[in-house]
Amino acid sequence: MFVITGANGRTGRAAAVHLLSAGYPVRAVGRSARRLADLAARGAEVWEADPTDSAALTDTFRGADGIYAVIQPNYIPDHPDFGAFQDQVAASLTKAVTESGVTRVVGLSSWGARHPQGTGPVMGLHRFEQRLSAVPGVDTLWLRAGYFMENLLDHVHTAAAHHRISAPFEPGLPLPFVTTRDVGARAGEELANGTWHGTEVMELQGERDVSMREAVSVIAKAVGADDFTYEQTSLAEFHAELRSKGVSLNVADMMAEVGEAINSRHTRTEQPRTARTSTPTSIERFIEEEFAPRYRAARPD
Numbered sequence: 641m642f643v644i645t646g647a648n649g650r651t652g653r654a655a656a657v658h659l660l661s662a663g664y665p666v667r668a669v670g671r672s673a674r675r676l677a678d679l680a681a682r683g684a685e686v687w688e689a690d691p692t693d694s695a696a697l698t699d700t701f702r703g704a705d706g707i708y709a710v711i712q713p714n715y716i717p718d719h720p721d722f723g724a725f726q727d728q729v730a731a732s733l734t735k736a737v738t739e740s741g742v743t744r745v746v747g748l749s750s751w752g753a754r755h756p757q758g759t760g761p762v763m764g765l766h767r768f769e770q771r772l773s774a775v776p777g778v779d780t781l782w783l784r785a786g787y788f789m790e791n792l793l794d795h796v797h798t799a800a801a802h803h804r805i806s807a808p809f810e811p812g813l814p815l816p817f818v819t820t821r822d823v824g825a826r827a828g829e830e831l832a833n834g835t836w837h838g839t840e841v842m843e844l845q846g847e848r849d850v851s852m853r854e855a856v857s858v859i860a861k862a863v864g865a866d867d868f869t870y871e872q873t874s875l876a877e878f879h880a881e882l883r884s885k886g887v888s889l890n891v892a893d894m895m896a897e898v899g900e901a902i903n904s905r906h907t908r909t910e911q912p913r914t915a916r917t918s919t920p921t922s923i924e925r926f927i928e929e930e931f932a933p934r935y936r937a938a939r940p941d
């Protein structure tokens with residue numbers, strides 16, 4: 641039996657679906673049992689637990705052959721100290737792993753997590769890795785995911801209204817675009833069949849590296865808009881835009897640091913691109929299946 645934490649989230653849900661489809665028993669854990677109803681319908685055992693409640697998590701972990709450990713939510717826009725929240729959840733998960741006797745863990749992390757400083761919210765994932773990896777007798781595999789394609793969905797309404805996407809990243813900088821679905825599926829696959837020992841790291845770099853300029857070109861082709869453009873905003877402009885949307889100063893500072901870290905190559909992939917570090921979904925497929933339908937629905941009449 642495998643336990644999936646953060647099963648309400650994208651990668652957690654994908655991991656649960658992957659395992660259930662392969663016939664494995666799954667215990668899906670989330671803050672809302674109602675939001676896990678679709679997984680229950682697929683055969684999952686649903687447990688409701690707050691990610692900061694280590695006692696509840698310990699109960700859910702008991703008897704598991706392995707768990708998928710996720711800090712969820714991975715983004716709280718108005719949180720006054722998101723790093724402290726990350727540390728609270730990381731401590732809760734680590735305590736639950738220690739006290740439940742679980743010996744195999746797949747943990748969700750991010751590219752850039754080897755750095756203790758200068759990476760925004762990824763610093764919290766670095767601390768999570770350090771904390772959980774220190775538990776004796778546990779084999780832990782960290783999936784350091786690249787830049788999520790789903791981040792492009794935040795731009796749907798602006799894209800539909802103005803045929804423009806703005807972000808702080810250099811236009812031609814290759815990014816390891818990856819889908820949350822592929823990350824979750826890999827987590828499920830590794831839980832079921834993985835052979836890692838001790839603490840290991842696996843980067844998930846997507847189907848290929850894609851720049852923002854290329855991503856916007858793919859969008860333009862998919863929606864039939866030749867005048868689609870990409871605009872690199874300054875970090876100051878990006879920060880101000882986040883604040884205008886109600887994002888806390890703490891989180892806005894973190895997200896601006898993400899842009900700086902990626903542009904400076906402080907955040908970059910470390911492992912060679914291989915079949916193991918690559919995932920199947922191309923940017924073209926994601927745009928056609930996920931972005932374009934939302935774009936068309938958001939187009940003004």
